[in-house]
Amino acid sequence: MSFFKKQSSVGKDGLSVETMTKGARLITAAEPKNPVSEQFRTLRTNIEFAAVSRGEIKTLLISSALPSEGKSTVTSNLAIVYAQQGKKVLLVDADLRRPTVAVTFGLNRNSAGLTNYLGDNHKEISDVVHRTAMDNLDVVTSGPIPPNPAELLGSGRMTELVTQLKSQYDLIIFDVPPFLMVTDAQVLMSKVDGVAIVVNGGKTNKGALQRTNEILKIAEAPVLGFIYNDQSRRKKGSSGYGYGYGYGYGYGDTKSK
Numbered sequence: 001m002s003f004f005k006k007q008s009s010v011g012k013d014g015l016s017v018e019t020m021t022k023g024a025r026l027i028t029a030a031e032p033k034n035p036v037s038e039q040f041r042t043l044r045t046n047i048e049f050a051a052v053s054r055g056e057i058k059t060l061l062i063s064s065a066l067p068s069e070g071k072s073t074v075t076s077n078l079a080i081v082y083a084q085q086g087k088k089v090l091l092v093d094a095d096l097r098r099p100t101v102a103v104t105f106g107l108n109r110n111s112a113g114l115t116n117y118l119g120d121n122h123k124e125i126s127d128v129v130h131r132t133a134m135d136n137l138d139v140v141t142s143g144p145i146p147p148n149p150a151e152l153l154g155s156g157r158m159t160e161l162v163t164q165l166k167s168q169y170d171l172i173i174f175d176v177p178p179f180l181m182v183t184d185a186q187v188l189m190s191k192v193d194g195v196a197i198v199v200n201g202g203k204t205n206k207g208a209l210q211r212t213n214e215i216l217k218i219a220e221a222p223v224l225g226f227i228y229n230d231q232s233r234r235k236k237g238s239s240g241y242g243y244g245y246g247y248g249y250g251y252g253d254t255k256s257k
């Protein structure tokens with residue numbers, strides 16, 4: 001796990017590589033009493049409310065329109081607050097392009113993960129599910145980055161995996177790539193009970209939001225709501241969490257936001 005590490009390093013493509021190289025900041029584990037951790041618990045409650053009208057949510061996919069909007073930070077902290085509530089939770093790193101889960105939870109990056117399972121019919125689920133230091137929280141890391149992520153995620157073996165894992169966990173949360181960039185998230189949206197979209201107030205422009213609506217409709221995604229991740233409140237040069245995180249949860253059409 002990585003706490004209180006220095007802020008964003010940026011890769012050649014201009015995207016933040018902080019969570020890939022140092023792990024997502026697990027404020028909910030490090031500082032459960034911090035107001036930000038409280039915001040994550042509120043997010044959990046709001047997702048539970050959304051589930052009332054839809055039936056039980058056992059599989060939850062978190063995506064965003066564009067890169068670096070906070071998906072990995074949200075998924076890992078959300079997984080923790082569900083586990084802290086006593087639910088048996090599995091976090092699956094289905095971002096096979098910019099994976100973070102292994103490093104976030106201090107696991108060996110080379111440990112067998114999702115791509116090993118999907119690419120090898122002899123692999124057992126138990127070979128790729130890893131315990132974390134946290135009670136009630138297991139993870140499936142991404143495994144080696146494959147040439148064909150969307151194909152692997154859309155495979156029948158992936159569908160079978162999800163079905164089997166559902167019988168072993170109360171909740172499975174998927175971290176996936178941004179859906180305006182590649183099709184990986186869209187491919188998985190049809191396999192889950194609920195989809196929540198992270199929206200970064202400062203970054204996600206109107207055009208991206210309109211395209212978001214179109215894609216969610218085409219994918220027939222079971223959208224529960226939008227998670228507003230306010231990175232603008234982050235203090236420049238700050239090395240800790242501070243109060244720079246802001247999370248909110250909303251429903252419905254992004255056009256009205």
Ligand SMILES: Nc1ncnc2c1ncn2[C@@H]1O[C@H](COP(=O)(O)OP(=O)(O)OP(=O)(O)O)[C@@H](O)[C@H]1O
Nearest residue numbers: 018019067068069070071072073231234244245246
């Ligand atoms: N609310 C926030 N306040 C401050 N910093 C944040 C917040 N949310 C995310 N960050 C930072 O923004 C960067 C990107 O976050 P993260 O890696 O979680 O996004 P992502 O959507 O998973 O990115 P990718 O598209 O690469 O998968 C990281 O450096 C993270 O620490």
Ligand SMILES: [Mg+2]
Nearest residue numbers: 071072095100
């Ligand atoms: Mg990510």
